[in-house]
Amino acid sequence: MCAASASSERRSEVQRQKGVMKKYVRESSVKRLRSASVVSSDPSSQNGEADTENMNKTDRPFMTIQRNDSSDNLVFHMKNGIRSIKYKPVDYQQLYALTEAKKLASASTELKIRKAVQTSKISKEQTLIKQHKQVWWQEHQRLNEVRCKMECEIKSFLNEENIGNECLSDLLNFERELAEQWCIYLENVIHPIQQLREDLKYRLHPISQCSHSQSEFNSVKVLEEVDSVKKQLKAVFERLSLEQQKIENNLSEWSVQILDHSSEEGINLLSELPMEFETLECPYSDLKSSILNEFCSFTEKYQKKLQDFDLQLEDVYRNFQLSDEDHWIFQAVLDQYPGDLCGRRTLYLDMLQRYFPRKSRHDLVEHEKYCDQYRFAKEQRRILISSWNKNRRDFIQKAVLTLAEACAAHEMESTMAKDRKKQQEVCADLKAKVLQWRAHQEEVARLEMEISVRRREKEEEKEKLWKKKELLQREEKKKKIRKYWAEKEQKWQEMEMRDLRRLEELKKLMAEQSVKDRERMTEHVAWRQGIEAIYLSLTQAFSPLIRGMPSSQLGK
Incomplete structure (x- = not known):
């Protein structure tokens, strides 16, 4: 074409x-x-x-x-x-x-x-016009499908009764009121117009055979009736247009409030800190402060870009050639024509010139250019907010993971410090026991040496006594020798018995101590092996974190 x-x-x-x-x-x-x-x-x-x-x-x-x-x-x-x-x-x-x-x-x-x-x-x-009709028919079908779909969704939503009984009853009452008002409108407006139309068709039919005066009387009466109907319809349409304007104003105010609320939520979301940073605890204050500073700088960049887009949108909106209502009509006309339609721009510019006969083609093209700029800036703003949300989630996940790894590393360090302290206590206890055992061993050696020395002295004394016995006269010094020997023998026996008892006590004590030490050493070896196994598993689990940590924190 x-x-x-x-x-x-x-x-x-x-x-x-x-x-x-x-x-x-x-x-x-x-x-x-x-x-x-x-x-x-x-x-x-x-x-x-x-x-x-x-x-x-x-x-x-x-x-x-x-x-x-x-x-x-x-x-x-x-x-x-x-x-x-x-x-x-x-x-x-x-x-x-x-x-x-x-x-x-x-x-x-x-x-x-x-x-x-x-x-x-x-x-x-x-x-x-033919192309416009095709587009209008397609748009009419699409709107009917959307309307049927929305009505089905509303009915299914009301039938599910997921909302409260009070809200459901309010919605049902509102639907009933709308149906009653529609019936009243049909009875008071549509049906009288149809009846008047049928009456006029009947009167204009050539089969009516009346006199000239009667026809003039009927025509005047009909014209008066038509004028009254026109006045009534005009009043009804004015009232309906006022109600429509009121509803549209309310909807526009609510939409503006919703948009302002969403924009304020976006700005507040950009300005306030995430709850994860406030709830999580970090043992390293410098790490948490560095993460918060990075988040603040990251947020400031996005806030600056968002403010630039908002200023750009305001500048473009000030350059609009049409009012808000005309702009809504302009956008509705553009949405009617799909993007893959042949000659789309020619068609919608022709339709816009029909809708706005007082506007020149140049004004419409300028408004289209500003609309494209506004839509492009809005799309860029939406992409910026979506990228901000994605980057914010990624940053929060990384920060939470870093803080968790820092807490795990700190806990591992505290566990290792406790184990080291316990090891030192065990080593000190073992050292004290070893020193005590060494003292006991030295005392045993000393006692054994004293016993051997006394035995050797005893043998030497015996030899001396026997020699003296041989030298002295058996008869004269027999009593003295026996007495002396008896005393010496008794003293030696007492000392030997005392030393033997002490030696047996020490040996018994040392045997008991050795049994206890062997049991403790066995328990300590088993405990040390378990600690070493736990340390090896923790080292293998946190080896990437330990490699990435600075040397100052590893030293700590």
């Missing part, structure tokens, strides 16, 4: 140019003939021609008259008075008749061209 309209426009333009050229050629030929006739009839033209030749060439006007060589030669011969058989008397009546015939032919041609242009415009208009 677009190609056919373009080809018809091109044909009409070519025909128009041809007509203009023909008209120009006719006018130039008529002027040439008139100038030739004037030259041949007026002898004073020679003086005028001489005067024109004496004129300065710079003072002559710039003329673009095409002349052939034959006409120039003829004019030259006539100026000089040279006779020739080529010259004929001029028949002005015939020339006037030819001129009038050419004028009539050109006028008929121009009329045909105008008719062709008008026909092309009408066909183009009909083609556009």
